Amino acid sequence: MKIVTHSGTFHADDVFASAVLRAALGDFDFIRTRDPALIAAADIVFDVGGVYEPARNRYDHHMRDLPRREDGTPYSSVGLIWRDYGRQALNHFVPEIGDDTREVVWQDIDAGLILAIDLADNGVSSACPGHLALLIEAFNPTWDSTQTFDEAFAEAAVVAHGILLRACRQAYAEAKAVSFVATAARETKDPRVIVLDRKLPWEKAVFEGGLKDLLFVIYPNEDSTSWYCRTIPPEPNSFGQRLSLPEVWRGLQEEAFSRVAGIPDGVFCHPSGFICGARSRASAIRLVEQAIAVGEQIGAI
Known part of the structure; x- marks a missing residue:
């Protein structure tokens, strides 16, 4: 399987989208490029290509008629990837998760971490100093660095994977806690x-x-x-x-x-x-x- 996103400077949405896909799909060939031929030949494309067609696994959002959530909030690439691959990724982040809590945890992550990146990437809300989006962008090479953008992206993706892992496990623990409290409330005299x-x-x-x-x-x-x-x-x-x-x-x-x-x-x-x-x-x-x-x-x- 070949998965493509754009080359050059990266942002939180494409870094986190790659981490979600890696958790959901395991090993795949990952290419950062703007070459139209490589984009056309890919199995999944996100944050590049000018096309939003989920049925064809095309997940760009840089167009006038960009994809939006039901409330009108615009998606970034990670919001789109989490929407379609997040539940599958949860099986990696929380292997013991069951059908009774998967949707709750997916929604919790979507409404928190993922939405925050969507909003910042689309300029709906400003990313103040210390915002997750800016912390990930700080992994981009400085003007005087000898590191390549692809090398820096790989480092940022490792961090994104760790953040997603902890966030998913925290959300899962909270979902279990809700169940425990609800049971105690039913059983109390x-x-x-x-x-x-x-x-x-x-x-x-x-x-x-x-x-x-x-x-x-x-x-x-x-x-x-x-x-x-x-x-x-x-x-x-x-x-x-x-x-x-x-x-x-x-x-x-x-x-x-x-x-x-x-x-x-x-x-x-x-x-x-x-x-x-x-x-x-x-x-x-x-x-x-x-x-x-x-x-x-x-x-x-």
């Missing part, structure tokens, strides 16, 4: 509290899963030596609380916190009242029960 048997990201499951009654999530730290009681914020990425921890607990630690909270093994309560901890699961559950009781007494629930 009190819809205001869920208890997790491990520390994992839970906010996405809470807000996308519509857990509107949830007030607290309980989970252990990494080595299970202590358990945290975390209040649920009113919206994602907020330190606000649907129900704050009792005022009399806040800022206390160890013995002082244990005495006021009425548990034998308290660790701390944050001064802002959004998280507290104990050394046992039973005590963490007791803390939440007390916090809810106080909330009911003062009319906060």
Whole structure:
């Protein structure tokens, strides 16, 4: 199989598109050229050639009537390649992925990393210093370098592969976490509290899963030596609380916190009242029960 993109200066979209194809298809002959004959003879062409025909594996986007997403956002070459080959690439990046999570992970990567490159490449949004697109472009040889563009592209593609690998595995882990939290929410006796048997990201499951009654999530730290009681914020990425921890607990630690909270093994309560901890699961559950009781007494629930 022969795959072609343009020669010379490269950008994030063609570098990442090549990494996606390499993950999806394995070994192939890769040529960077603007030679019309080589372009015409290729099995897949992206970011060059002036033709957008997915049925013929032609994925240029540098034309007036360029391909767009359903919302009108223009594609770059990586957006097009990810659209058609991303699911196949996921089998390489996350070999254990199943049919139940593949689409979720594909969509997560598409809406995040891939879309950001599409937007920057098409000038829809500016690439500020430190943007992934500019970091990849920095691999282009400087004017006084003896390195060829093809050599530099190969180095950038290795980095792109690593970024895609980590991003896909992170998205897969998050998809599994959403499933764990949803299961815990279904099994809980009190819809205001869920208890997790491990520390994992839970906010996405809470807000996308519509857990509107949830007030607290309980989970252990990494080595299970202590358990945290975390209040649920009113919206994602907020330190606000649907129900704050009792005022009399806040800022206390160890013995002082244990005495006021009425548990034998308290660790701390944050001064802002959004998280507290104990050394046992039973005590963490007791803390939440007390916090809810106080909330009911003062009319906060």
